Amino acid sequence: xxxxxxxxxxxxxxxxxxxxxxxxxxxxxxxxxxxxxxxxxxxxxxxxxxxxxxxxxxxxxxxxxxxxxxxxxxxxxxxxxxxxxxxxxxxxxxxxxxxxxxxxxxxxxxxxxxxxxxxxxxxxxxxxxxxxxxxxxxxxxxxxxxxxxxxxxxxxxxxxxxxxxxxxxxxxxxxxxxxxxxxxxxxxxxxxxxxxxxxxxxxxxxxxxxxxxxxxxxxxxxxxxxxxxxxxxxxxxxxxxxxxxxxxxxxxxxxxxxxxxxxxxxxxxxxxxxxxxxxxxxxxxxxxxxxxxxxxxxxxxxxxxxxxxxxxxxxxxxxxxxxxxxxxxxxxxxxxxxxxxxxxxxxxxxxxxxxxxxxxxxxxxxxxxxxxxxxxxxxxxxxxxxxxxxxxxxxxxxxxxxxxxxxxxxxxxxxx
Numbered sequence: 545x546x547x548x549x550x551x552x553x554x555x556x557x558x559x560x561x562x563x564x565x566x567x568x569x570x571x572x573x574x575x576x577x578x579x580x581x582x583x584x585x586x587x588x589x590x591x592x593x594x595x596x597x598x599x600x601x602x603x604x605x606x607x608x609x610x611x612x613x614x615x616x617x618x619x620x621x622x623x624x625x626x627x628x629x630x631x632x633x634x635x636x637x638x639x640x641x642x643x644x645x646x647x648x649x650x651x652x653x654x655x656x657x658x659x660x661x662x663x664x665x666x667x668x669x670x671x672x673x674x675x676x677x678x679x680x681x682x683x684x685x686x687x688x689x690x691x692x693x694x695x696x697x698x699x700x701x702x703x704x705x706x707x708x709x710x711x712x713x714x715x716x717x718x719x720x721x722x723x724x725x726x727x728x729x730x731x732x733x734x735x736x737x738x739x740x741x742x743x744x745x746x747x748x749x750x751x752x753x754x755x756x757x758x759x760x761x762x763x764x765x766x767x768x769x770x771x772x773x774x775x776x777x778x779x780x781x782x783x784x785x786x787x788x789x790x791x792x793x794x795x796x797x798x799x800x801x802x803x804x805x806x807x808x809x810x811x812x813x814x815x816x817x818x819x820x821x822x823x824x825x826x827x828x829x830x831x832x833x834x835x836x837x838x839x840x841x842x843x844x845x846x847x848x849x850x851x852x853x854x855x856x857x858x859x860x861x862x863x864x865x866x867x868x869x870x871x872x873x874x875x876x877x878x879x880x881x882x883x884x885x886x887x888x889x890x891x892x893x894x895x896x897x898x899x900x901x902x903x904x905x906x907x908x909x910x911x912x913x914x915x916x917x918x919x920x921x922x923x924x925x926x927x928x929x930x931x932x933x934x935x936x937x938x939x940x941x942x943x944x945x946x947x948x949x950x951x952x953x954x955x956x957x958x959x960x
Contacts (some may be wrong), residue, residue: 589794593785608766617686676730
């Protein structure tokens with residue numbers, strides 16, 4: 545009976561998280577063919593460059609809590625006082641970092657020409673960070689009650705789609721596009737907090753210094769890892785925007801948007817299983833590794849076949865979703881087509897396994913090395929090969945991460 549309930553809970557949260565991922569990645573994919581055609585590669589590239597820049601601040605404010613917090617919430621879910629303390633501490637830290645980020649944003653936009661030419665684009669894009677701070681996905685993951693967030697996310701995202709089609713008519717409407725996106729994130733975030741407070745009776749308490757320090761320490765290694773991951777994911781778009789014009793950024797970003805949408809299918813399972821897997825590994829390594837092997841068998845096989853399909857039909861996919869003005873995106877999509885498979889493997893062996901069996905430092909080290917490798921490769925080939933060089937750099941870096949993690953666990957005797 546207990547096993548049946550466990551499976552039922554996992555299925556329920558998998559479905560709910562699938563709905564949220566669909567709202568975040570697949571619903572915007574509905575507007576992608578329209579936006580890339582109306583805005584053109586130039587304006588779409590500017591939006592993507594601004595989003596890559598703002599992603600640094602999102603990483604700072606997330607601090608790794610999206611991975612460290614679900615585990616804490618899951619373990620203490622029956623202790624309302626403890627859960628409220630965790631909730632309050634994390635939001636407090638997020639808003640402190642957010643306040644510092646505003647100052648940093650203002651300085652960068654006003655000092656560097658690349659940003660000061662279109663300051664309104666970067667300021668408006670930054671509003672997304674506020675929404676991300678408020679959005680307590682980590683809380684609902686830990687409580688394994690994702691269905692409530694799915695209702696909110698889908699509803700607001702669908703409204704944003706209608707807003708895009710009715711309000712965006714020309715390339716000059718770039719600020720409207722950014723504004724709709726930012727407002728969407730903020731509304732979802734506010735509603736998420738309200739739901740946590742009303743549905744689960746969470747009370748905001750003034751956190752103690754000890755509680756704040758504990759949260760900073762617990763999410764510290766994950767935060768460093770996340771920064772490093774950011775240095776070989778988002779940074780590629782950012783560096784491309786530094787070395788090339790917005791049109792080139794548009795070619796890469798449009799193809800990468802398709803890759804991210806595909807990848808979201810496979811990240812759903814990992815995010816859903818993580819809290820449950822943490823409990824399994826806590827009680828028994830053998831029980832945890834059984835789940836890991838099942839994820840590899842089913843998700844791994846499916847993602848590999850999916851990636852092969854994208855590789856061979858990249859041209860048709862680009863023409864259908866982006867149009868013929870994005871011909872230079874075809875090779876980019878082919879090069880990055882196997883990223884979802886590689887990232888799935890590194891997630892299962894790295895985040896799902898290494899973090900849960902006490903190898904946080906080693907995982908962080910691998911990611912840090914990968915970040916350095918990526919920046920070095922990018923600085924060498926991106927100025928010459930532009931969007932193609934960016935795609936190659938991302939794939940080589942992710943391959944290094946995946947291979948390093950698997951080799952480490954194999955040597956430790958944790959996988960066979």
